[in-house]
Amino acid sequence: MQIHRSLLGTSAGGKLIDYKELPNLLQRLSSKNLLLITRRPPEALNNPNGKVIWISKVDHPNAIHPSRMHALEQTVWESLKGGETDGVILDALEYLMVEHGTEPVLKLVGKLRDMAVYNDKEFYVTVSNGLDDRFLALLKRIVE
Numbered sequence: 443m444q445i446h447r448s449l450l451g452t453s454a455g456g457k458l459i460d461y462k463e464l465p466n467l468l469q470r471l472s473s474k475n476l477l478l479i480t481r482r483p484p485e486a487l488n489n490p491n492g493k494v495i496w497i498s499k500v501d502h503p504n505a506i507h508p509s510r511m512h513a514l515e516q517t518v519w520e521s522l523k524g525g526e527t528d529g530v531i532l533d534a535l536e537y538l539m540v541e542h543g544t545e546p547v548l549k550l551v552g553k554l555r556d557m558a559v560y561n562d563k564e565f566y567v568t569v570s571n572g573l574d575d576r577f578l579a580l581l582k583r584i585v586e
Contacts, residue, residue: 456555456565456585458578464533464568471529474564477521479514480533492527497534508534508541511550518554522561529564530554535581536572544577552584 459467468476468487476492484494484504495517496505506514521527532554538547551567558565567585569578 455559456567458567458569458582458585461533461568461570464531467531467566471564474528475526476529476531476564477518477527478531478533479518480531481537482533493521497537508538511538511542511546515550515553515557519557522557522563527563529566530558531566531568533568535567536570548580548584551581555585 468478474492477495478487478492479495479497480487481497483498484496484502487494494504495514496502497508497514498505499507506517518530522530532551535547535551538550555565565585567581569581573581
């Protein structure tokens with residue numbers, strides 16, 4: 443299934459982007475200090491001005507265990523409130539869905555988006571072809 447380009451867009455709330463565009467997004471926004479939440483090891487990414495939170499079960503200084511969504515929320519909130527970041531990119535959506543299911547992940551995305559908007563920061567969520575149309579439509583409503 444292809445991601446419907448018409449569903450990918452932006453507004454005052456946030457933006458859905460194709461996961462393949464993450465390196466381009468990081469390059470385009472290299473002047474900004476972005477908080478990247480990802481499944482990719484921090485060493486595998488080029489996020490020169492920002493912080494990387496690795497969603498992993500591996501013990502690592504930049505890792506948060508996927509079962510600790512509350513810790514993820516707190517870390518994002520502290521980073522946004524402290525002025526440490528200009529925006530948040532959630533690149534671990536599918537992995538969190540596998541660990542928790544769709545409803546808790548949609549709630550998390552809503553919270554992260556609200557935190558970013560409240561602090562007048564940018565918010566991005568990467569999506570892949572593996573998401574069905576119904577979920578993608580719900581996600582779009584939450585993010586944007």
